[in-house]
Amino acid sequence: MSPRPNLNKSYQQLVIEGRIQNDAAQQKLLSLLQEVLDNLLAPQKKSFFKKVKPVGKAKSLYIYGNVGRGKSMLMDLFFAGVPEHHKHIKKRRVHFHAFMQEVHSRIHKLRQEKADDPVAVLASEIAKETQLLCFDELQATDVADATLLYRLFEGLFVCGVCVVSTSNRPPAALYTGGVQAERFIEFIRLIEEKMTVAALSSPDDYRYQQGRNQMEYYCYPLGYDADDFVAKTLKKLGVKENYHTETLIVHGRQIAFKAYNKKIGYFTFNELCAEMLGAADYLALARRLDVVIITNIPKLKLEQRNEAKRFVTLIDTLYEHKVRLICTAEVTVEEVYEEGDGAFEFKRTVSRLVEMQSENYGKTINCHPEHSEGSLQKIT
Ligand SMILES: Nc1ncnc2c1ncn2[C@@H]1O[C@H](COP(=O)(O)OP(=O)(O)O)[C@@H](O)[C@H]1O
Numbered sequence: 368m369s370p371r372p373n374l375n376k377s378y379q380q381l382v383i384e385g386r387i388q389n390d391a392a393q394q395k396l397l398s399l400l401q402e403v404l405d406n407l408l409a410p411q412k413k414s415f416f417k418k419v420k421p422v423g424k425a426k427s428l429y430i431y432g433n434v435g436r437g438k439s440m441l442m443d444l445f446f447a448g449v450p451e452h453h454k455h456i457k458k459r460r461v462h463f464h465a466f467m468q469e470v471h472s473r474i475h476k477l478r479q480e481k482a483d484d485p486v487a488v489l490a491s492e493i494a495k496e497t498q499l500l501c502f503d504e505l506q507a508t509d510v511a512d513a514t515l516l517y518r519l520f521e522g523l524f525v526c527g528v529c530v531v532s533t534s535n536r537p538p539a540a541l542y543t544g545g546v547q548a549e550r551f552i553e554f555i556r557l558i559e560e561k562m563t564v565a566a567l568s569s570p571d572d573y574r575y576q577q578g579r580n581q582m583e584y585y586c587y588p589l590g591y592d593a594d595d596f597v598a599k600t601l602k603k604l605g606v607k608e609n610y611h612t613e614t615l616i617v618h619g620r621q622i623a624f625k626a627y628n629k630k631i632g633y634f635t636f637n638e639l640c641a642e643m644l645g646a647a648d649y650l651a652l653a654r655r656l657d658v659v660i661i662t663n664i665p666k667l668k669l670e671q672r673n674e675a676k677r678f679v680t681l682i683d684t685l686y687e688h689k690v691r692l693i694c695t696a697e698v699t700v701e702e703v704y705e706e707g708d709g710a711f712e713f714k715r716t717v718s719r720l721v722e723m724q725s726e727n728y729g730k731t732i733n734c735h736p737e738h739s740e741g742s743l744q745k746i747t
């Protein structure tokens with residue numbers, strides 16, 4: 368039998384390699400993740416009468432804490448610890464936004480197929496596909512999702528799916544929108560009942576430490592220097608020609624945008640965040656593009672909560688897909704949205720925007736049309 372994966376060993380390896388610092392709060396959480404892992408991989412017990420499957424025995428885990436504390440890093444470590452081709456554990460790690468997108472479109476399809484109870488059917492379908500679901504950034508901001516979330520998660524737990532999720536908030540504070548909050552209460556109770564809830568309270572925002580010194584891709588204030596910054600950046604990216612118009616089709620809708628060298632999208636803040644775009648559109652853009660340029664990010668006013676909310680979703684999606692982001696803005700990143708609805712969530716966006724400046728962030732890309740496929744270049 369292969370030895371059990373040891374998460375603490377993997378963590379210490381990262382410390383030895385100088386990639387992270389030892390952090391007691393993270394190690395405490397790691398031991399909870401190890402428990403989930405051990406339960407998940409526990410050998411199948413056979414009783415005289417029937418086989419007892421270990422799947423579903425592992426208690427689910429809900430990790431919450433401030434931004435940049437290492438929640439995603441720990442989840443990655445855990446996820447990597449689950450063997451790729453385990454006999455009875457199929458694992459999946461997905462950003463919560465992307466998962467909900469998928470849920471909506473699959474339910475739509477089940478409805479068209481006249482399924483009796485689409486949400487229950489979907490839960491059991493998912494349970495067949497995956498026994499371990501890792502969600503990064505669980506959020507419950509949309510009232511319309513409240514009932515769906517409750518019923519879906521209930522179905523997943525009944526089917527024995529182990530869920531490990533991270534969030535910036537404790538379950539009780541998951542939804543702060545006010546309107547029809549009672550619909551979320553059922554969902555929150557379910558989480559508290561079925562999942563071990565643990566706080567990650569490291570003192571440091573590591574993300575902030577990494578990017579703060581180099582705000583190379585974020586230029587403020589607006590004006591001649593900012594325009595010049597965009598022009599120079601495009602040149603650095605190997606752009607020689609004028610832009611052309613690209614079109615994306617998302618759920619049958621056409622989204623046209625300016626693009627350079629196919630992989631660089633150019634937008635104003637208003638085009639992306641004042642229009643009626645949403646998670647599905649941002650996801651399509653993030654999949655299509657390696658670099659996104661957003662110009663004219665304003666200082667958002669109290670009443671611009673919708674713009675702020677879209678911006679949060681946009682940055683989450685770009686971050687998750689390691690898209691290089693280049694911005695021009697009216698004010699510093701910390702000043703973009705300081706008060707008003709969702710200003711709390713926005714702190715994570717600020718932290719991400721800062722991390723996205725760091726050298727280490729960003730995928731390997733090929734923005735040069737003259738480069739043949741496979742000759743990849745890292746934009747730094
Ligand atoms: N103990 C640590 N020492 C140094 N850097 C860390 C440590 N933990 C996390 N980081 C780094 O800090 C950044 C933010 O971590 P992340 O897991 O994304 O935080 P969160 O998901 O809680 O917002 C990542 O780049 C991560 O690699």
Ligand SMILES: [Mg+2]
Pocket residue numbers: 438439440503504533
């Ligand atoms: Mg995270």
